[in-house]
Amino acid sequence: xxxxxxxxxxxxxxxDKCIGCVHCMQACPTRAIRVxxxxxxxxxxxxxxxxxxxxxxxxxxxxxxxxxxxxxxxxDYKVAIPSTVVYCQFGPPATPHEILSALRRAGxxxxxxxxxxxxxxxxxxxxxxxxxxxxxxxxxxxxxxxxRLIQRRYPALCGQILPIEPPREIAAKILRTRLPxxxxxxxxxxxxxxxxxxxxxxxxxxxxASLARSYLDGxxxxxxxxxxxxxxxxxxxxxxxxxxxxxxxLFSGVGMGWPLSGGEARGLKNHRAxxxxxxRDTMRVLDEVEAGxxxxxxxxxxxxxxxxxxxxxxxxxxxxxAKSRILKLLADxxxxxxxxxxxxxxxxxxxxxxFGHPVEPAEPRPLDPDPVRAIRKARLREAMFARLPxxxxxxxxxxxxxxxxxxxxxxxxxxxxxxxVAPAEAAAxxxxxxxxxxxxxxxxxxx
Amino acid sequence: xxxxxxxxxxxxxxxxxxxxxxGAAACEIKELLKELGxxxxxxxxxxxxxxxxxxxxxxYAREARLDLTVTPGEVRLTVDDRGPGIPDxxxxxxxxxxxxxxxxxxxxxxxxMGLPNIRRNADAFDIDTEVGRGTRLDIAIRPDGRAP
Numbered sequence: 069x070x071x072x073x074x075x076x077x078x079x080x081x082x083x084d085k086c087i088g089c090v091h092c093m094q095a096c097p098t099r100a101i102r103v104x105x106x107x108x109x110x111x112x113x114x115x116x117x118x119x120x121x122x123x124x125x126x127x128x129x130x131x132x133x134x135x136x137x138x139x140x141x142x143x144d145y146k147v148a149i150p151s152t153v154v155y156c157q158f159g160p161p162a163t164p165h166e167i168l169s170a171l172r173r174a175g176x177x178x179x180x181x182x183x184x185x186x187x188x189x190x191x192x193x194x195x196x197x198x199x200x201x202x203x204x205x206x207x208x209x210x211x212x213x214x215x216r217l218i219q220r221r222y223p224a225l226c227g228q229i230l231p232i233e234p235p236r237e238i239a240a241k242i243l244r245t246r247l248p249x250x251x252x253x254x255x256x257x258x259x260x261x262x263x264x265x266x267x268x269x270x271x272x273x274x275x276x277a278s279l280a281r282s283y284l285d286g287x288x289x290x291x292x293x294x295x296x297x298x299x300x301x302x303x304x305x306x307x308x309x310x311x312x313x314x315x316x317x318l319f320s321g322v323g324m325g326w327p328l329s330g331g332e333a334r335g336l337k338n339h340r341a342x343x344x345x346x347x348r349d350t351m352r353v354l355d356e357v358e359a360g361x362x363x364x365x366x367x368x369x370x371x372x373x374x375x376x377x378x379x380x381x382x383x384x385x386x387x388x389x390a391k392s393r394i395l396k397l398l399a400d401x402x403x404x405x406x407x408x409x410x411x412x413x414x415x416x417x418x419x420x421x422x423f424g425h426p427v428e429p430a431e432p433r434p435l436d437p438d439p440v441r442a443i444r445k446a447r448l449r450e451a452m453f454a455r456l457p458x459x460x461x462x463x464x465x466x467x468x469x470x471x472x473x474x475x476x477x478x479x480x481x482x483x484x485x486x487x488x489v490a491p492a493e494a495a496a497x498x499x500x501x502x503x504x505x506x507x508x509x510x511x512x513x514x515x
Numbered sequence: 516x517x518x519x520x521x522x523x524x525x526x527x528x529x530x531x532x533x534x535x536x537x538g539a540a541a542c543e544i545k546e547l548l549k550e551l552g553x554x555x556x557x558x559x560x561x562x563x564x565x566x567x568x569x570x571x572x573x574x575y576a577r578e579a580r581l582d583l584t585v586t587p588g589e590v591r592l593t594v595d596d597r598g599p600g601i602p603d604x605x606x607x608x609x610x611x612x613x614x615x616x617x618x619x620x621x622x623x624x625x626x627x628m629g630l631p632n633i634r635r636n637a638d639a640f641d642i643d644t645e646v647g648r649g650t651r652l653d654i655a656i657r658p659d660g661r662a663p
Contacts, residue, residue, distance in 0.1 A: 223555050224555040224556075224558060224559045355538065355542050355545075356538065358545065358559065358562050359538060359541055359542075359545070359562045359563055359565075359566035360559075360562070360563040360566065360567075360632070361566075429555070432549065432552065433550075434549070434550055434551060434552030435550050435551065435552070436552070437552065439551065439552055439587035440520070440521060440587060442550070442551045442552050443521045443522065443523045443551060443585065443586070443587065444521055446523045446547065446550065446551060446585075447521070447523060450525075474550075
């Protein structure tokens, strides 16, 4: 848990393993990493927990905080809501049904299929789009990184985030309303966790952007639970019916494809949807939306992992194989619908599926809170950039020359941090710029 | 020398037909305004105006110089292009009018919203055009200006 006012982050640098190279820093799409005194550091206010750094670190020095299975011992009743990505991590003949059973044999009291809830979300999305002809496009909120990216870099688009909770939260909310009564246990004694290939789900659980409190107690990574589930699959054993949210004990064809890019949009029949995946492409398209483009699109589905959640960094199976298995499952389930549309609309109109509160922009990070000083600093930044070699080597500890110039203007770095600037040259004030000052204490929260 | 109200000035060269860099200048301008602490509505309006202006150059002109001047009270944008000029400004300013080619439309441009969209989002708008020479737009957006 985190102190009030501070956002939880899943991604952390393991200082003992970090050798201070530049891989993570240069992979970071929000330029949130600096190398200081030979160790990488993450600037909290810029980090969106996308895990691009984790993917590229050659030394295993970037770690994501997820829930350990042992932590569930604190609960009397343990429930797993696996992402449908889990269904494609084990080779055939493991079916979704068998995987849910294996999760129970691995120690959960119950494991629920989330595909039906995804279908519920799709129905609510269609209805929301019908009721709200503007603005366009709405942007999906399933990917917690996209929400955090918008809060930080595209604050003007916060109002375009589709205000329907993602399936994982809706599923947990349904269980919170049902289980205490059926089990005769207080809600606090029932532990409900998501199983996911995504480090950022921990962020949306610990610091929700659209709820006062998450309905989930944690997120276990696919990587961590994989060995137990594989073991349980091999052993076989009792095969009681798995947990289903709706009376038809079937998997939803509409919801099954959600972990693939385009999977959310796929179930929408009467709306124009565009699916984007990958962090760089997501940012490119959001730039266009901010410039007023794509207004003829109803729904923009954005997932920052390549190919969608199936490409999540904490998955085990490579995403290409995993993708082909999901496509096979989709071919088997077809458009099989398991949710009664009237039930779905009833829940939607009762606001059961809605955000608790709108997503608010993050605290802006101007060069200076005073507009006049901000303009001076922008000019200083330009003057500093003109003196840098533009090699973007990262030796100074910033990912590129432009970011070093920005850090200098903010008082967080010095021109002489650049190995290509001669010390005498650095001491001379640049023409037309503010006089050189001693850098201030590094104030920003780093981890 | 220190001016009473400091201005930030920057210019961009935009080349006609350079679709690979479409929106690059507008994107930089938008990021800059965020760093200068402008409010979301002003940033949004400037993003739309500068994107449309940049795209007009890319689609129709040979090249243009895009001059940005920012003071705390105003974002000023002038776009001076060498291009075909606009024969009927009144027509070009009416919504839905477009001379975009099929190729441009295929790329998603040319809905005839460019100039009207710029004017709608600006607090001051001036156009000066000469057929065969080029077009000059002078646009101002003010944080306390009207919302579109």
